[in-house]
Amino acid sequence: MNNISIVGIDLAKHVFQLHAIDDKGHKVFSKKVTRDQLRPLFPSDMLLAATQRMLVDK
Template identity: 50%
Template sequence: MQITTIGLDIAKNVFQVHGGNRQGQAVLRRKVRRDQLLPLFRRLEPCLIGIEACATAHHWAR
């Protein structure tokens, strides 16, 4: 499973993680709790990560 791109929908406690390969096929779809996010990324090869940036995302960033 070679993931080249990840889309991350951030939230307060649960994140949606979607990973795609070079062909654009979804190879990872997972709901992840906040404490599981970094361990998940540590197991993956380096790749491009896109993060949702809505109004609530900016609120939590502050």
Template identity: 45%
Template sequence: MDKISVVGLDLAKNVFQVHAVNAQGRVVERKQLKRSEVLSWFAEIEPCRIGMRQTSGIYSTQQYKSAV
């Protein structure tokens, strides 16, 4: 397996989407992780850059709009 240089992590309530690429930008791994699997997955890879993204769901957007 290629060495992972950058990991993109899409944060959610229960299932996280992981997108890992090597130094050339080629996809090394794409997978879904349950909340309970995230720490063990990161413990298995070497240190790298991590970008995290949290998408606000429609429910929170509607709560915000109704509060404004």
């Protein structure tokens, strides 16, 4: 089983496209999810940290 190293999220109003790669750059998965499906996939503290980092990096 591949360990996920990076997850990319294409943000939209209703549907999000997720793309995950392992540490060697190989695709682990790519899928489309709704807002309600996205929230349970990530711990809330992880989403908060990612949001804060995006605001700082602007």
